[in-house]
Amino acid sequence: MRETQSVVLAGVGGQGILLASEILAKAAMAAGYDVKTNEVHGMAQRGGSVVAQVRFGAEVHSPLVARGTARVLGSLEQVEALRFWEYLAQNGLAVVNAQAVVPVTVSSGSAKYPEDVEARLRRAFSRLVYMNAAEEALKLGDIRAANTVLLGAISKGLDLPIDAWQEAIASSVKAKLVDLNIRAFELGMKFH
Amino acid sequence: MSRGVRAVEWLVLVEYVRSPRPEGIYVRSIPQLATEMRTVKREMMSGNEALARGAYEAGVVLGTGYPGTPSTEILENLVRYKPEVYCEWSPNEKVAFEVAAGASVAGARSIVTMKHVGLNVAADPLMTLSYLGVVGGFVACVADDPGMHSSQNEQDTRRYASFAKVPIFEPSDSQEAKDFMLEAMGISEKFSTPVILRSTTRVSHSRSLVNLGERSLPERMIGLVKDPPRFVPIPVWGRPMRQRLDERLKGLKEASERSKANRIEWRDRSLGIITASIAYQYVRDAWPEASVLKLGFSNPFPDSMVVELTSGVDKVLVVEELDDIIEEHVKSLGIQCQGRSIVPGIGELSVDILLDSRAKYEGMEPVTPSVPEYCQGLPPRPPVLCPGCPHRGIFCALGKHDVVVTGDIGCYSLGAFKPLDRMDTILCMGAGISMAQGFQKAGEPKKVVGIVGDSTFFHSGITGLIDIAYNKGSSTIIVLDNRTTAMTGHQDHPGTGVTLMGEKTRALSIEDIGRACGIEMVFTISPYDLSTVKETLSQCLESGEPSLIVSRAPCPLKERRRVGEIREISHEKCKGCELCLKLACPAIEMDKDKPKINKILCGGCGLCEQICPAGAASAVGKTKGDKADA
Numbered sequence: 001m002r003e004t005q006s007v008v009l010a011g012v013g014g015q016g017i018l019l020a021s022e023i024l025a026k027a028a029m030a031a032g033y034d035v036k037t038n039e040v041h042g043m044a045q046r047g048g049s050v051v052a053q054v055r056f057g058a059e060v061h062s063p064l065v066a067r068g069t070a071r072v073l074g075s076l077e078q079v080e081a082l083r084f085w086e087y088l089a090q091n092g093l094a095v096v097n098a099q100a101v102v103p104v105t106v107s108s109g110s111a112k113y114p115e116d117v118e119a120r121l122r123r124a125f126s127r128l129v130y131m132n133a134a135e136e137a138l139k140l141g142d143i144r145a146a147n148t149v150l151l152g153a154i155s156k157g158l159d160l161p162i163d164a165w166q167e168a169i170a171s172s173v174k175a176k177l178v179d180l181n182i183r184a185f186e187l188g189m190k191f192h
Numbered sequence: 193m194s195r196g197v198r199a200v201e202w203l204v205l206v207e208y209v210r211s212p213r214p215e216g217i218y219v220r221s222i223p224q225l226a227t228e229m230r231t232v233k234r235e236m237m238s239g240n241e242a243l244a245r246g247a248y249e250a251g252v253v254l255g256t257g258y259p260g261t262p263s264t265e266i267l268e269n270l271v272r273y274k275p276e277v278y279c280e281w282s283p284n285e286k287v288a289f290e291v292a293a294g295a296s297v298a299g300a301r302s303i304v305t306m307k308h309v310g311l312n313v314a315a316d317p318l319m320t321l322s323y324l325g326v327v328g329g330f331v332a333c334v335a336d337d338p339g340m341h342s343s344q345n346e347q348d349t350r351r352y353a354s355f356a357k358v359p360i361f362e363p364s365d366s367q368e369a370k371d372f373m374l375e376a377m378g379i380s381e382k383f384s385t386p387v388i389l390r391s392t393t394r395v396s397h398s399r400s401l402v403n404l405g406e407r408s409l410p411e412r413m414i415g416l417v418k419d420p421p422r423f424v425p426i427p428v429w430g431r432p433m434r435q436r437l438d439e440r441l442k443g444l445k446e447a448s449e450r451s452k453a454n455r456i457e458w459r460d461r462s463l464g465i466i467t468a469s470i471a472y473q474y475v476r477d478a479w480p481e482a483s484v485l486k487l488g489f490s491n492p493f494p495d496s497m498v499v500e501l502t503s504g505v506d507k508v509l510v511v512e513e514l515d516d517i518i519e520e521h522v523k524s525l526g527i528q529c530q531g532r533s534i535v536p537g538i539g540e541l542s543v544d545i546l547l548d549s550r551a552k553y554e555g556m557e558p559v560t561p562s563v564p565e566y567c568q569g570l571p572p573r574p575p576v577l578c579p580g581c582p583h584r585g586i587f588c589a590l591g592k593h594d595v596v597v598t599g600d601i602g603c604y605s606l607g608a609f610k611p612l613d614r615m616d617t618i619l620c621m622g623a624g625i626s627m628a629q630g631f632q633k634a635g636e637p638k639k640v641v642g643i644v645g646d647s648t649f650f651h652s653g654i655t656g657l658i659d660i661a662y663n664k665g666s667s668t669i670i671v672l673d674n675r676t677t678a679m680t681g682h683q684d685h686p687g688t689g690v691t692l693m694g695e696k697t698r699a700l701s702i703e704d705i706g707r708a709c710g711i712e713m714v715f716t717i718s719p720y721d722l723s724t725v726k727e728t729l730s731q732c733l734e735s736g737e738p739s740l741i742v743s744r745a746p747c748p749l750k751e752r753r754r755v756g757e758i759r760e761i762s763h764e765k766c767k768g769c770e771l772c773l774k775l776a777c778p779a780i781e782m783d784k785d786k787p788k789i790n791k792i793l794c795g796g797c798g799l800c801e802q803i804c805p806a807g808a809a810s811a812v813g814k815t816k817g818d819k820a821d822a
């Protein structure tokens with residue numbers, strides 16, 4: 001593969017986006033690629049938007065993804081997927097967790113959470129996987145694995161071998177959570 | 193290439209040999225390198241982790257700093273190499289710089305870390321350390337924040353390098369961060385000069401692969417080699433130092449012209465681009481075919497390389513983030529180039545921005561896609577004070593007083609936003625106290641309250657407090673003591689009782705310091721007890737005396753605990769006045785017509801219960817001390 005592949009992961013502080021980006025980067029590394037990632041730090045943990053970018057290929061230069069070039073956009077929150085729509089390539093895959101995390105601007109009444117969010121997502125993304133990652137993770141008994149479910153669905157849009165993903169998961173989560181996360185990943189892979 | 197060495201391995205070896213080595217630190221033969229290469233470990237590292245690794249490999253034995261995004265993780269990673277490396281969070285950047293300078297003059301290799309504005313605080317020692325020079329290698333790691341992701345300005349640290357007449361290195365990814373740290377250390381010792389290593393948010397916080405090396409220590413013994421004419425810049429010795437500084441700069445210029453940190457990538461000859469730092473990576477994506485002079489060791493300028501590139505291409509373009517430093521210099525050499533007229537100088541660059549610049553350069557219209565209507569009108573998601581944050585109680589109480597609030601930088605800066613809206617000014621760390629004195633002495637008709645955090649108080653608040661006491665001020669100063677430096681990721685400070693090395697230590701008392709500064713009215717309160725907060729505030733404001741209120745409650749995000757019991761709003765009792773929404777608490781959401789508390793998010797602080805006029809909010813019971821998920 002000569003061409004660099006780009007992925008954008010979005011969500012809200014505390015949802016596990018940074019861990020998801022770490023697993024993806026390690027999977028690409030295990031598959032033998034050059035990898036660069038970037039993430040927003042700082043105010044993220046105070047409930048702000050979080051976006052992580054991962055790029056891999058033979059030789060990667062910019063750690064930032066350019067507009068309209070991401071093969072996959074994965075988001076753990078619906079509005080955040082719309083917020084970062086412009087990164088996704090025209091034929092790119094969007095994987096969106098059907099969850100609303102209400103920002104303070106909405107709860108305080110100064111802004112509105114779009115009621116037609118699903119319709120908007122369907123118009124924004126021609127290839128959309130709209131899933132409830134949190135529900136899937138709950139089936140396995142741990143809602144925190146929602147990010148790994150998301151990764152499973154994302155993996156369909158990328159050329160990375162399954163053992164690279166497994167190796168990456170095993171080296172990123174606590175030993176006792178490895179099995180659970182690998183199952184969460186496999187659950188996510190079932191979504192198209 | 194010996195049999196059995198795979199092509200990729202050979203590439204790694206070539207890269208390894210080519211990577212900059214600090215002069216005098218590494219002397220290795222090729223067979224040695226080849227053996228090492230087989231054991232080369234590659235790791236994904238952030239720029240900050242790589243800087244720490246570089247410092248470790250370069251034989252650094254002391255690292256100091258003061259937290260500041262995006263520089264903080266350099267020291268947090270370096271301390272993992274304890275006990276081989278001693279690390280400390282100093283109270284501020286000036287102290288941190290001077291501690292590292294002392295270590296270096298004693299012969300130890302040392303680093304100091306800070307964010308760009310931290311170097312303003314440490315500028316005084318920087319300007320004269322360059323006169324004194326150093327013994328053990330000394331590298332100041334300074335991280336800029338183009339685009340102001342988490343800073344109050346976007347000043348360009350490269351100016352300090354020419355201002356202080358010291359060399360500067362600018363890595364563009366993690367591998368370079370590590371390599372340049374090693375080279376910077378070598379240059380520092382060879383030329384007895386402090387060196388600045390400048391990172392940026394994108395370099396510090398991006399991750400990429402890094403080849404690890406071994407640690408190597410100098411043979412030199414630690415201990416002052418007494419030499420007052422060298423280390424005491426009173427005028428009679430200072431003037432010769434100034435002369436020697438110029439000699440040193442000549443040597444450094446030759447070094448930068450020979451340095452592997454600067455290189456020309458010859459490609460198509462119609463355009464030559466001069467660039468540095470992270471902008472290089474964007475240039476390679478936006479102009480893959482152009483020839484490039486990539487600067488990594490950029491002060492003193494490698495003029496001969498500039499001439500080599502520019503005389504080999506038809507046109508020259510400078511692509512740099514922030515100030516026009518390279519462009520000005522290239523033009524000063526009498527070389528025609530374009531730069532700022534094509535590439536923006538405000539905010540950070542990106543491949544997208546450079547693609548627009550490229551379109552402009554080639555006389556075409558940049559294509560900025562318009563936002564489709566289904567992606568418009570999204571609710572903004574700004575950062576907010578966490579549920580249960582102790583700062584909220586103080587802003588809530590301040591809302592009852594018609595006062596001017598001079599604020600400061602920390603999580604509590606978020607109190608400037610609506611609906612809290614209880615902070616009128618922010619300038620820089622410490623100014624929350626000193627500006628209050630200025631307002632009051634200028635005759636501000638309203639009473640003045642100054643607000644700083646605990647870490648900020650130790651950083652640069654104490655001298656302001658002394659000023660108020662000494663010059664007969666009458667402001668009320670509130671220290672929001674959440675027992676940590678929260679904004680930058682919860683670092684310890686002189687008040688927490690723990691060092692960066694993880695040892696227990698004396699915890700300095702803010703109240704005692706206040707009294708020692710001459711403040712007689714000193715109070716300690718809990719920000720969760722609103723009536724006491726209001727009473728104490730009234731008492732202080734009415735006294736006409738300078739006063740200090742220490743609002744003490746640990747940051748619940750750091751403690752990972754709820755403050756108290758989860759609250760609930762009774763739908764029946766609630767009159768729908770929405771007063772509780774004024775708390776800007778992420779746990780309080782509108783449920784159709786009335787507010788409701790999100791139990792997962794609730795921090796259990798009980799402020800809503802205290803302000804609800806209808807008595808609708810109350811404790812649910814039992815969950816005290818639970819882990820908060822926030």
Ligand SMILES: Cc1ncc(C[n+]2csc(CCOP(=O)(O)OP(=O)(O)O)c2C)c(N)n1
Binds near residue numbers: 259307344644
């Ligand atoms: C000179 C300088 N150094 C460092 C910083 C980065 N910084 C911003 S706020 C802050 C400290 C915050 O700690 P504290 O005052 O205790 O407030 P908290 O965030 O805990 O509420 C730091 C280190 C800065 N803005 N300026």
Ligand code: SF4
Binds near residue numbers: 579582674679750
């Ligand atoms: S991290 Fe701590 S101090 Fe900062 S907003 Fe959250 S609770 Fe408040």
